[in-house]
Structure formats: C-alpha cells, structure tokens
Amino acid sequence: MALDTRKKPKLEIMIPLVGTRAELDLQAQLVHQSAAEVFTERKTKVPYLVGTMIELPRAALVAADIARTAEFFSFGTNDLTQTTFGISRDDGSSFLPDYVEQGIHPDDPFTTIDVEGVGRLMRIACTEGRASRPDMKIGICGEHGGDPRSIALCHELGLDYVSCSPFRVPVARLAAAQAALRAKALRAAATRKTPD
Secondary structure, three states, X not given: OOOOOOXXXXXXXXXXXXOOHHHHHHHHHHHHHHHHHHHHHHOOOOOEEEEEEEOOHHHHHXXXXXXXXXXXXXXEHHHHHHHHHOOOHHHHOOOHHHHHHOOOOOOOOOOOOOHHHHHHHHHHHHHHHHHHOOOOXXXXXXXXXXXXXXXXXXXXXXXOEEEOOXXXXXXXXXXXXXXXXXXXXXXXXXXXXXXX
C-alpha cells in the first residue's frame, strides 16, 4: 500500500507528569529548540502542538496557569487515580475488590473514574484550562477510556476524545454515542414548554 503524501501530519508532543507551569515551560522550550533544529536541517516545517498529561492533582488545580503554555491536555486517568488516592494500581488489585465489597468504594477506581475525587479534579482542570485557552483540546488516555460510565463523565465534561486499548474501542464508541444521545434528550426535554 502506497503512503498518501497528501495528508498532513498532526503532531502533538505530550509532556508527562507536569506539576507546575515552570516545569512545562522548560520542557516546551527544549521541544521548540529541537524542532527548529530539525526543521532547519530538513528544510521543511511541520505544524505541531506541545501539551501535557494531567496526571497529578496539583496539575489539575493549577490548570489555568499550565494552560498558558500547554496547547492541549490529556488526562492520564490511571496515574491521576494513583496520585489522588495514593494507591498503586499494582498493589490496589490485592485489596480494592474487598473495598468495593465492603462499600468503601462504589467501584474499583482503576476501572471506573471516581467522580467525587478524580472527576472533580478533571472538572477543575477542564474549566480552568479552557478559561485560559478556550480552544484547548482535552481528552483522556488509559483504560478508563473504554469504560461506559467514565465515558459518560468525559462527555459531561466536554472532552474532545477518549483513548483506550484497541479491544475496548467498540465499547467506547457505543458508550460515547449513548452519552451524546442522552445529553441531546436532556436538552430537548429542558426546552419543551409545559402545557398551561
């Protein structure tokens, strides 16, 4: 199969585990310097964006500042869950089923996004990030991207995409479509006039 050279690549360079804007500024500067060197050497330019993974609670809380440098956010929900709960997902598998059974957690937070904690941090990051950069693309990557309830939360937050492992893509697509239809039905119900 021949490569279609008419298509333009859309590069996104994502810096992980950022906790401060200064940290991202330094990394973005390195990316821009390296890109300029390659563009000069190759005598061509390719458009690209520099963004960050929101994986630390602090990053979510200072998202407005980080968004002054970041051109996109991607929630690393596995790591954001680990750092929010202080639980390693490797160790958690040994006791989280008991926590769910005993009602300590309604669900395994590594399977379904914890709406009250992790979800709240995501909401803060989305709201504040887009306050600084209204056109910011925001999504998630990780296994939560294939969980229907997590996808419903992502839709509610106005995320642009979810990413998950290939075998979960059909479930993710169905869940995203269902979330969009539910939101449309709710909007329609809200605009209906009540009879006099």
